[in-house]
Amino acid sequence: MINILKKASDLTYIIAKWIMFAYVLGVTILAIVGVFFRTMGSALSWNEELMRWLLIGIAYIGASVALKVQNHIGIEYFLLKMNKRTMKIAIIVGYIAIIVFLVITTKYTFQTALFARRQYGAILRVPMIWVKMNLPLGSIFMIVHMTYFFAGILREKENFRPYMISGGQEGEIKQ
Amino acid sequence: MNAGLFFMTFVFVGALIIGIPIAFVLGLVPLLYLIFFRGIPLVAIASRLYGGIDNYTLLALPFFILAGNLMNHTGITRDLVNLSRLLVGRVRGALAQVNIIASVFFAGLTGAAVADTAALGSILIPAMVEEGYSREYSAAVTCTSSIIGPIIPPSIIMVIYASVTGESVGALFMGGFIPGLLIAASLMILAYYYAVKYNHPKRTERIEIKEALLIIARSMVALFVPVIIIGGILSGMFTPTEAAAIACFYAFLAGIFYYHTLTIKNIVDSLINAGIVSATILFIISTCQVFGMVLTLERIPEHIAQVMTTVVPNKYIFLLIVNVLFFFMGMIMETGASVILLAPILLPVATSFGIHPLHFALVMLVNLNVGLATPPVGVCLFTVTPIAKVPLERIIPKAMPFVAAEMVAVLVLSYVPDLVLFLPRLTGFID
Numbered sequence: 001m002i003n004i005l006k007k008a009s010d011l012t013y014i015i016a017k018w019i020m021f022a023y024v025l026g027v028t029i030l031a032i033v034g035v036f037f038r039t040m041g042s043a044l045s046w047n048e049e050l051m052r053w054l055l056i057g058i059a060y061i062g063a064s065v066a067l068k069v070q071n072h073i074g075i076e077y078f079l080l081k082m083n084k085r086t087m088k089i090a091i092i093v094g095y096i097a098i099i100v101f102l103v104i105t106t107k108y109t110f111q112t113a114l115f116a117r118r119q120y121g122a123i124l125r126v127p128m129i130w131v132k133m134n135l136p137l138g139s140i141f142m143i144v145h146m147t148y149f150f151a152g153i154l155r156e157k158e159n160f161r162p163y164m165i166s167g168g169q170e171g172e173i174k175q
Numbered sequence: 176m177n178a179g180l181f182f183m184t185f186v187f188v189g190a191l192i193i194g195i196p197i198a199f200v201l202g203l204v205p206l207l208y209l210i211f212f213r214g215i216p217l218v219a220i221a222s223r224l225y226g227g228i229d230n231y232t233l234l235a236l237p238f239f240i241l242a243g244n245l246m247n248h249t250g251i252t253r254d255l256v257n258l259s260r261l262l263v264g265r266v267r268g269a270l271a272q273v274n275i276i277a278s279v280f281f282a283g284l285t286g287a288a289v290a291d292t293a294a295l296g297s298i299l300i301p302a303m304v305e306e307g308y309s310r311e312y313s314a315a316v317t318c319t320s321s322i323i324g325p326i327i328p329p330s331i332i333m334v335i336y337a338s339v340t341g342e343s344v345g346a347l348f349m350g351g352f353i354p355g356l357l358i359a360a361s362l363m364i365l366a367y368y369y370a371v372k373y374n375h376p377k378r379t380e381r382i383e384i385k386e387a388l389l390i391i392a393r394s395m396v397a398l399f400v401p402v403i404i405i406g407g408i409l410s411g412m413f414t415p416t417e418a419a420a421i422a423c424f425y426a427f428l429a430g431i432f433y434y435h436t437l438t439i440k441n442i443v444d445s446l447i448n449a450g451i452v453s454a455t456i457l458f459i460i461s462t463c464q465v466f467g468m469v470l471t472l473e474r475i476p477e478h479i480a481q482v483m484t485t486v487v488p489n490k491y492i493f494l495l496i497v498n499v500l501f502f503f504m505g506m507i508m509e510t511g512a513s514v515i516l517l518a519p520i521l522l523p524v525a526t527s528f529g530i531h532p533l534h535f536a537l538v539m540l541v542n543l544n545v546g547l548a549t550p551p552v553g554v555c556l557f558t559v560t561p562i563a564k565v566p567l568e569r570i571i572p573k574a575m576p577f578v579a580a581e582m583v584a585v586l587v588l589s590y591v592p593d594l595v596l597f598l599p600r601l602t603g604f605i606d
Contacts, residue, residue, distance in 0.1 A: 005258070005384060017447060020447070020450040020451075020454070021443070021446055021450065023450065023451040024237055024241070024446045024447075024449055024453075025446055026233065026421055027237065028237070028238065028241060028420060028446075030420065031238065031417060031420030032415065032423070032424045032502070033417075033421050034420075035413065035417045035420065035421060039412075048231060050233070051231070051234055052229055052230070052231055055228060055229075055230075055233060055234055055237075055457070056225065056228055056229060058450055058453055058454055058457065059228045059453075059457035059458055059460075060454075060457075060461075060463055062450045062451055062453060062454020062457070062458075063198070063454045063455070063457070063458035065447075065450065065451055065454065066451050066454050066458070068453045069451060070485055071194055071451055071452075071455050072196035072197075072198055072199075072455060072458075073197050073455060073459070073509040073511075073512055074191075074194050074195060074196035074197060075191050075192070075194065075507060075508065076194050077507070077551040078192045078193075078194070079193065079194040079213050081191075083558075088194075090193040090194065091193070091194065093193060094190070094193045094194055094195040097190065097195060097199075098195060098199045098203070099198055100203075101202050101203045101206055104206060104217060104220075105202065105220070105221070105224070107223040108218045108220055108221040109224060109225075111218055111227070112218060112219065112221040112222060118371055130530055132225060135221065135224060135225060144255070148214065164194070165196060166194065166196045173407070
């Protein structure tokens, strides 16, 4: 079971990573091209709007990538002071809370995205559903990773580090 | 304290203690509050999550991070170290001074302290150890001086502050120069004291004029980055976001055509890393908007302002209290998260005491940055530990006197507002 969850998490990570890469590359090129055209005297009207949309994607798709690479910022100080049993319980409670948050977020951001299918960008007449879909998509990616981390913590008795979601591989766990 | 507020405080503190990342805490607390205490449809959360990051200013974040990443791959760091050696190499305890001066130069490139610790530490710590400095001392100087990175512009944390308070990025950048130099001066004075006390070495050989000119010429390539950014913003040619994008383009060109060190893999890695680091911050900003909504519903900023103005007699005491608070927050929480959480609450209180918003901003940012070099969650300490190959608990006692020197600088900054306001006033950002 854990292997299937790991494969799903790894695959999700790869997909999300390259989507995020495309967004960052795209937004950088757009910004540079925008400055170039403006200094040439013909400012682009649409690039700022598109850049803001890409930023939304970077935030949510990137947040899922950050979750997988354990890059989210949390305070581990107290957790690392606990004994293993208490630590495991604390982590499990935390993960359930995060999964609940993500499921609710997915539901309502998806609803909001659906409402936006008849809304269009102010300059680029693109349906806003495509922009707002980044939020539920990123949240679903995060649910996949959280499910894997949650299963890993449930199973693990000694080394929790591979399944902890912040702090990377830093820090030591009290024996 | 009403039941809602008590509940939120309890869940907030509890969630942080059990290690839930701050981005999720900031989303989870308002979610539970809305479910249990308010009848507001939860769809309001979704629109807040989106609205919080639909902000043009925030685009500067990935660009500044990307520019820093690209620069780190070019070999610019060694040029900056050589320039610093040229400038202060003949002072007693030269390499410690070089470390601090190089941080000032490096600050003009990246705007992030961790990049400074990693890049300069990997070059200067081995060099310092070779000259006879202890590993602990070398690590302490490196990690405490790297906090200059986010104070002297460009600065990622200033972009975050601007996005949550509406302050001008340009004004924050200009306001950061003198505080950054003040921090550097405080560290240099202490390093010099130690150098005299422990008879630290200095460079005795002369550098030939030809070699000196070569070092300066090579460094100019790196030092041109802050010129582009600040010059572009001041001249009105670029917005801060565009200046950040141009800095990326410049770093890209310098890496490929001048340093010949930038490979496709480096560029791809830099883009991915910029995405991950930006997303981590953007996600916090996004969920913090939901948290902010609940704070407004509970009128918490108003209550805090009311209590502060009643209890605190004047702005001097207020500044002292917030400095203690910032120092404590800097110790336990990441700088960006602290700014996102505290700035919207405390800024109105500060202005009600007659403190200039820009002055308050810099006091907050500089103080919180000091926390990067303090336990238990000082990321620069964690970064420097594997580089110096010495346990964290042995670095901390050596770092603390430098942290104290930085706090003295923060207090000077707090009570002499002109140190912050002089340059923004001179450049027309404020009246």
